[in-house]
Amino acid sequence: MVCPKCHQDRAHRAHRKGIKEGLAGLFSRFPYRCHECSHRFLVYRYAPPVQTGPLTAAERDIVSTRLSMKRKRTRRVFLLYSSALLLFLVFLYYITRERTPQSD
Numbered sequence: 561m562v563c564p565k566c567h568q569d570r571a572h573r574a575h576r577k578g579i580k581e582g583l584a585g586l587f588s589r590f591p592y593r594c595h596e597c598s599h600r601f602l603v604y605r606y607a608p609p610v611q612t613g614p615l616t617a618a619e620r621d622i623v624s625t626r627l628s629m630k631r632k633r634t635r636r637v638f639l640l641y642s643s644a645l646l647l648f649l650v651f652l653y654y655i656t657r658e659r660t661p662q663s664d
């Protein structure tokens with residue numbers, strides 16, 4: 561990881577310190593500490609890696625494969641949650657229907 565202060569590739573994951581970094585963990589931010597200048601900074605967990613130079617064909621392949629896998633995973637998670645929600649609503653509907661008195 562490149563340090564934003566001294567621009568050396570010497571920053572590594574650090575343990576969370578204090579309430580600020582503890583709260584940042586809830587928002588997928590990890591603390592990093594630079595071994596060169598001891599600067600601490602937070603990095604978003606899902607941030608794309610810093611690009612250094614143009615991509616080769618193989619790198620482009622990897623990036624596109626990763627993207628399609630990510631999209632598939634997102635679609636799968638969305639389907640799972642929406643079907644769970646639908647099931648819950650159906651369940652709720654049958655529960656509330658049984659409790660209402662019959663009117664015939």
Ligand SMILES: [Zn+2]
Pocket residue numbers: 563564565566567568594595596597598599
């Ligand atoms: Zn540094």
